[in-house]
Amino acid sequence: MRAEKSPPAIELRRVTKRFTTDSGAPYTALRDLDLTVDEGEFCAVVGPTGCGKSTTLTLVSGLERPSAGSVAVHGRPVDGITPGVGFMFQTDAILPWKSVVDNVSAGPRFRGVPKKEALESARDWIRRVGLAGFEDRFPHQLSGGMRKRVALAQNLINEPRVILMDEPFSALDVQTRAKMSDELLALWDLTRPAVVFVTHDLEEAIALADTVVVLTAGPAATIKARFRVDLPRPRVVQEIRFDPRFLDIYHQIWDALRTEVDIAYSQSTRLDDDRRAS
Amino acid sequence: MRAEKSPPAIELRRVTKRFTTDSGAPYTALRDLDLTVDEGEFCAVVGPTGCGKSTTLTLVSGLERPSAGSVAVHGRPVDGITPGVGFMFQTDAILPWKSVVDNVSAGPRFRGVPKKEALESARDWIRRVGLAGFEDRFPHQLSGGMRKRVALAQNLINEPRVILMDEPFSALDVQTRAKMSDELLALWDLTRPAVVFVTHDLEEAIALADTVVVLTAGPAATIKARFRVDLPRPRVVQEIRFDPRFLDIYHQIWDALRTEVDIAYSQSTRLDDDRRAS
Amino acid sequence: MTAQEAQVEVTAVESAHRRAARRHRVLVHLTQLAVLVVVLGGWQLTVQDNPRSVILYGVPSGILGRLTTWVTEGTAIGSLGDQIATTLEEALIGFAIGTALGIVCGVALGRVRFLSEVFGPFIKVLNAIPRIVLGAVFVLAFGLGIESKILLVIVLVFFGVFFNAFQGTREVDRNFIANAGILGASRWQVTSQVVLPSAFTWIIASLHVSFGFALIGAIVGEFLGATSGLGVLIKQAEGTFDANGVWAAMVIMAVVALAAEWLITRLENRLLRWRPAQLAGPDL
Amino acid sequence: MTAQEAQVEVTAVESAHRRAARRHRVLVHLTQLAVLVVVLGGWQLTVQDNPRSVILYGVPSGILGRLTTWVTEGTAIGSLGDQIATTLEEALIGFAIGTALGIVCGVALGRVRFLSEVFGPFIKVLNAIPRIVLGAVFVLAFGLGIESKILLVIVLVFFGVFFNAFQGTREVDRNFIANAGILGASRWQVTSQVVLPSAFTWIIASLHVSFGFALIGAIVGEFLGATSGLGVLIKQAEGTFDANGVWAAMVIMAVVALAAEWLITRLENRLLRWRPAQLAGPDL
Amino acid sequence: ASQTASGGSSSGGPGDKVSIMVGGLNKQIYLPFMLAQRLGYYKDQGLDVTLQDEGAGVDATTDMVAGKVDGVGGFYDHTIAMQGLGQQLESVVSMLTTPGEVELCRNEVKDQIHSPADWKGHNLGITDVGSSTDFLTQFLAQKNGVDPASTHRVGVQSGATLIGAMQHGNVDCAMTTEPTVSTLLATGDAYVLLDMRTAAGTAKQLGGEYPATSLYMTTDYVTKHPDIVQKLVNAYVKTLKWIQDHTGADVAAQMPADYYAGSGKDAYVKAFDSEKGIYNPTGIMPPNGPSTNLKVLQAFNPDVKGKSIDLSKTYTDKFVQAAK
Numbered sequence A, B: 001m002r003a004e005k006s007p008p009a010i011e012l013r014r015v016t017k018r019f020t021t022d023s024g025a026p027y028t029a030l031r032d033l034d035l036t037v038d039e040g041e042f043c044a045v046v047g048p049t050g051c052g053k054s055t056t057l058t059l060v061s062g063l064e065r066p067s068a069g070s071v072a073v074h075g076r077p078v079d080g081i082t083p084g085v086g087f088m089f090q091t092d093a094i095l096p097w098k099s100v101v102d103n104v105s106a107g108p109r110f111r112g113v114p115k116k117e118a119l120e121s122a123r124d125w126i127r128r129v130g131l132a133g134f135e136d137r138f139p140h141q142l143s144g145g146m147r148k149r150v151a152l153a154q155n156l157i158n159e160p161r162v163i164l165m166d167e168p169f170s171a172l173d174v175q176t177r178a179k180m181s182d183e184l185l186a187l188w189d190l191t192r193p194a195v196v197f198v199t200h201d202l203e204e205a206i207a208l209a210d211t212v213v214v215l216t217a218g219p220a221a222t223i224k225a226r227f228r229v230d231l232p233r234p235r236v237v238q239e240i241r242f243d244p245r246f247l248d249i250y251h252q253i254w255d256a257l258r259t260e261v262d263i264a265y266s267q268s269t270r271l272d273d274d275r276r277a278s
Numbered sequence C, D: 001m002t003a004q005e006a007q008v009e010v011t012a013v014e015s016a017h018r019r020a021a022r023r024h025r026v027l028v029h030l031t032q033l034a035v036l037v038v039v040l041g042g043w044q045l046t047v048q049d050n051p052r053s054v055i056l057y058g059v060p061s062g063i064l065g066r067l068t069t070w071v072t073e074g075t076a077i078g079s080l081g082d083q084i085a086t087t088l089e090e091a092l093i094g095f096a097i098g099t100a101l102g103i104v105c106g107v108a109l110g111r112v113r114f115l116s117e118v119f120g121p122f123i124k125v126l127n128a129i130p131r132i133v134l135g136a137v138f139v140l141a142f143g144l145g146i147e148s149k150i151l152l153v154i155v156l157v158f159f160g161v162f163f164n165a166f167q168g169t170r171e172v173d174r175n176f177i178a179n180a181g182i183l184g185a186s187r188w189q190v191t192s193q194v195v196l197p198s199a200f201t202w203i204i205a206s207l208h209v210s211f212g213f214a215l216i217g218a219i220v221g222e223f224l225g226a227t228s229g230l231g232v233l234i235k236q237a238e239g240t241f242d243a244n245g246v247w248a249a250m251v252i253m254a255v256v257a258l259a260a261e262w263l264i265t266r267l268e269n270r271l272l273r274w275r276p277a278q279l280a281g282p283d284l
Numbered sequence E: 001a002s003q004t005a006s007g008g009s010s011s012g013g014p015g016d017k018v019s020i021m022v023g024g025l026n027k028q029i030y031l032p033f034m035l036a037q038r039l040g041y042y043k044d045q046g047l048d049v050t051l052q053d054e055g056a057g058v059d060a061t062t063d064m065v066a067g068k069v070d071g072v073g074g075f076y077d078h079t080i081a082m083q084g085l086g087q088q089l090e091s092v093v094s095m096l097t098t099p100g101e102v103e104l105c106r107n108e109v110k111d112q113i114h115s116p117a118d119w120k121g122h123n124l125g126i127t128d129v130g131s132s133t134d135f136l137t138q139f140l141a142q143k144n145g146v147d148p149a150s151t152h153r154v155g156v157q158s159g160a161t162l163i164g165a166m167q168h169g170n171v172d173c174a175m176t177t178e179p180t181v182s183t184l185l186a187t188g189d190a191y192v193l194l195d196m197r198t199a200a201g202t203a204k205q206l207g208g209e210y211p212a213t214s215l216y217m218t219t220d221y222v223t224k225h226p227d228i229v230q231k232l233v234n235a236y237v238k239t240l241k242w243i244q245d246h247t248g249a250d251v252a253a254q255m256p257a258d259y260y261a262g263s264g265k266d267a268y269v270k271a272f273d274s275e276k277g278i279y280n281p282t283g284i285m286p287p288n289g290p291s292t293n294l295k296v297l298q299a300f301n302p303d304v305k306g307k308s309i310d311l312s313k314t315y316t317d318k319f320v321q322a323a324k
């Protein structure tokens, strides 16, 4: 057991999450999931759509409670929103009544940083995510990709010790995505937070992460396999995908993932399922 | 001029779209954009994030009016929501108070199809997008990717003559995405609607489309180049990317796109931009 | 660990939650009891030794006594049930009509820009008129029958529902409306299947207040002239310096209103089944 | 085509829009005028030849005459301005306090589950009490000064604002609250920077109705005993069969309320700058 | 003229402050209160009087008991009812020796109702259940051999609501005062069943004088501020004299135009002239009056029924006698 060492940044032990649906029949999204992310580790999570990736993140952030099992961050059991954890939601969650600069500076302002200082570092972050010139826009005046980047800046500006990201780059074009990834890696290298990064892009997962975790198809998803990515750092995201070692790892993970995706898809298109409630 | 031929499915002529921002300074999103999509043509649109792809679609759908220029669908000028046009939004727009099956059957029901028939074809579509077993769930009980697929089914069930899709597969894993693409191509082959497909995934664009349109970086975006994809049909999305012709086209388009993405990115991170309102 | 075991553990966690919820409920009820005891007890103690205050302000024990008499022996103007039935009938009919009108007008003006531009100012003017004063006009025009009371209830109920229905209609997410339109919904279908469900929380919120005003309207209508009803009871109690009687009538109205509230809440829960449970938040 | 040319074309399209908007506005005002003429003209014509109806229902020309007299010669109880000022003072102070209380209680109960569980039933009971009747109690307890009128206004204003603030608080998108919490916002910061802006449309919607009730409260308070104010004017006109006087006082109140509405709408537009223009929809 | 409301009786300013609440300042039965102000009699006495308007005498009385006003211009019988409840009030000047009330019936029942004896089974309008008109109506019914329980008494207030109730047949007869009486008669919808605006009429109906409008105050106040009370009574006695010496036209000239804005000056003058007899010329409580009141109340008012009332404590003539 690891009890003697310094505790891992994130530790989920035998976590089960059930939802009660309207029909009354409970739906088990996760069952007996064990996941440990060490201090400073960059962990990517992949899995078929609807398997429970977002659910896992909400459990770590403390927005939801597990139905069974335990969740701990930095060794302390999670019980409500955990300070020092950043969470980039899958859906838009930036505040529509605040302009871009106010949205980005919200974190520091909440934490009591003086206004001037907060605005300054917000402007810096806005530039880093490529939104210079849009500081005074309101969210509804931005494109989908721009809103995602506001959310990114909003979270990173807080320099959290644990970062949870739910498909942060999915609305970005390849180039911007690569640039954002580089930005993220640079920041991560600087402060070495623990990162859990949900994505559908396997290349992205491998290019960024130390470990890639593959979830099984739902219901009752759990961890199918865990792969170490031992590519040297620092990495340049756009170049690393031509590394032969990269392709090797890619194929390993892809094999694991594909079976799960196939299961998920065939499950949900089975005709006999048609008449079942869940 | 093409005046004598049967009119194209979609025709944008010298379209300009300006937004007035709060500071009062107008922001020109599109300028002098000309785009023609023929009957039965599958047109993919790519461009840097925030350039004006979604804006173009809202103009075609009739949800927004151009500031100058004209928009016509099937030869008729657009003036309010155009019947026979399907539009899959970039953001969630399925109705939260309707269950999955009610959401999918909404279109036929609106159009007066008897309830039983509508439900039946809705169930069929739900299965096709891989959501069998989730018919009675409400949207908040679905994952992000599942909601996207509900929206997809909701639009396709109407068999529209013109389909506008704004990053429809961005929240899906690679495998599901490929399966959805196949589904889409099969449907398209059957009824041959005109399709405008916005995506950030260049491979996806080429695999699906007859023409790929590259937009320039905003502000005042317009069409930079238009590429014909003369790969034979029917295509199998997962295999076509290994075709050498595919790679050839890919590199051509990627060159065009990259310069725009670079311009967009450097524009918005220029430090002197920092102090400008827009 | 087998699935079986996991199942057992989940059940254990859930029953622990249920126990905590039960403890919480008990705590809530105890606090409520404490508040009640403090308020009523304080009132009783301050007032009871001063006969003049008893006459002016009434006293809880006296109110209880009056209620008992009314229930067991009936009131001066007939059985208590009759009075409640009269007032309730006026309030409910007026409430139903006023609410329906408010919803229809609110949604119509919210949906049709021209209507709201033309009639908006008129509705604001009507909203500003002290509607209680209209009671006399209604009696002139319609006599002392139930019509004038119902009209008074309607004018008191209408505006609250109207403004909420109107604002609720405007607040509907444009994306939903656009999506429904593109899926082929007619204007009417958009209204009934997108706007109404979405504005529904707005409308329900206004019903709480409106029901209170419906009762006020019925009472004031009865003040202006009636042969039975709780308003007559209150007027009579006032006429004979019987503060306890006034309070007793109010207690009865409060009970009636609580019953109505309970129904409104049930309706709300039924129609809002589609929402995430947390989003519904604490229930009133 | 050069950018210059495009610019010219855009400007042309925009000025065409502006022209259309102007035409639309004229049409709206003409329709309003037509409605006014039909209603007032109809009233004048039906009533004017029947002296009895004139006495009982009043007549537009008479109302106008009464207004002129009041403005030029003052009323029986002093200058018209004084009466308006008195009523407005009562209504505004009560409105301010009632609104503030309503917002504070609504948001507090909406945010803190325990509070809403404990006090929810009490608030519902209080909402059910015919608050007009409380006016008499307030006079007993606080005399005929401005306090009792303000209290009456407060109890009439409070509930509308409360229920909307409460529901608005519960309707806030959970994602926003979660996001703010994760960014490090304290409970208080979440309330002030997420809940309040988001519940704001709810609160504003209730202000429209509440201001109407504030005026009613002030008037009814003056009915119960006062030396000046529009309520006294109305009471007096009623006592002397001066229907024109009653209506004239109501017209004055409507004008006052319209001015207040205009201010509320300005506040609304100011605070809702962040919204997409279409989302704001037609303005009332 | 009038200032903002002020409760209590703290002095200061130009004169002694007194607040008086009246159940309908513009009704002719309460004329002396406003008339005294218009004639400047309060000021002559060094008083700063605030007149408050209030719809119902009952509410005015409770407000006074609660100490919010110093005096009430209302019907004398409230002092008796209050004694029944253990509160001591006293009338210091009596302004009306007849109730000033008129029973009107709608024309449709002219063939059925010739006197209160025909009331059985009919709807009778009163201002409010539990008000003076209620007790008067019940008394009249009983006196004419009709069981009050066999009539339906409906509170219809006065003014427009009463007229509406009559026009729509909700009540067949109703008891009310000026100006409702003349307005209703002018429309030709109603006839007078019995008239208590004269001493003779009152005596005929009630068997004696029936003191109505008076200024009453708490006994407490009267003992504490005899000087103020005296000044008030001085003013009213002068006013009552003035009334005897003048015509309706003179009164109308004194009153604010708004007081006759509705039915017109002529109607107001006519109404005054026709009921000038209701005003007490001296202000002295008619010797047999209080017992008439008590008789009426003891029959029907639950607050008074079965209680022993000391009538001598409910009024005093000493201020009127001392008035100069």
Ligand SMILES: Nc1ncnc2c1ncn2[C@@H]1O[C@H](COP(=O)(O)OP(=O)(O)OP(=O)(O)O)[C@@H](O)[C@H]1O
Pocket: A019, A020, A021, A027, A029, A047, A048, A049, A050, A051, A052, A053, A054, A055, A056, A090, A218, B140, B141, B142, B143, B144, B145, B146, B171
């Ligand atoms: N409130 C809920 N009630 C019932 N089922 C729910 C609820 N929330 C989520 N689920 C179910 O839990 C499963 C996991 O959802 P989750 O959002 O975690 O998926 P995901 O892995 O993030 O998928 P995606 O990649 O599409 O975002 C889904 O099948 C979903 O339907």
Ligand SMILES: Nc1ncnc2c1ncn2[C@@H]1O[C@H](COP(=O)(O)OP(=O)(O)OP(=O)(O)O)[C@@H](O)[C@H]1O
Pocket: A140, A141, A142, A143, A144, A145, A146, A171, B019, B020, B021, B027, B029, B047, B048, B049, B050, B051, B052, B053, B054, B055, B056, B090, B218
């Ligand atoms: N209402 C508005 N007011 C001002 N500017 C707006 C408004 N709507 C869009 N814009 C601007 O128009 C530009 C184009 O937006 P659009 O949503 O069309 O981009 P997009 O190409 O779809 O980007 P993405 O790929 O990120 O979705 C953006 O710069 C955006 O800021």
Ligand SMILES: [Mg+2]
Pocket: A053, A054, A055, A090, A166, B143, B144, B145
């Ligand atoms: Mg997800």
Ligand SMILES: [Mg+2]
Pocket: A143, A144, A145, B053, B054, B055, B090, B166
């Ligand atoms: Mg877009």
